Amino acid sequence: MAGEKNKKPVLLSGGNPQIAKGYGDGPIKAYIAAMPGWKSDVGRRLDALVEKTVPDVYKAVKWNSPFYGIEGEGWFLSYHCFDKYIKLTFFRGTSLDPVPPVASKTPETRYFHIHEKDDLDEAQLADWIRQARALPGERL
Secondary structure, three states: OHHHHOOOOOEOHHHOEOOOOEEOHHHHHHHHHHOOOHHHHHHHHHHHHHHHHOOOOEEEEEOOEEEEEEOOOEEEEEEEEOOOEEEEEEOOHHHOOOOOOEEOOOOOOEEEEEEOOOOOOHHHHHHHHHHHHHOOOEOO
16 A cells, blocks of 8 residues: 555656546646646646636536536536647636637537746736636536
């Protein structure tokens, strides 16, 4: 059992950490710690930004991705690691102003990609998070 405690999470294709489904801050912190390379620092920044912007945020890891929402109201944001970027998912993204740039197969969902060399516009991200929190959440 002691060996399991020190065992690193498996990285799935694209470098996304395989983290057991769970609710609360613990699974999110485990996911962020397992994010490879530069992505872990961005994960910490994103998590802190969401907490600062939405103090009553509810967190979970589902489908090997962090989810942020309001308990009982659904999810407004998720993210996922890929080889070259982190994909932020705004479930009601078409209702945000400005609309995040990357379209989805799901009509209301929009994505924002963060690459290693990008300057993270935290003011824009906080604005999107604030707007997304105010919309009806996605029930997953």
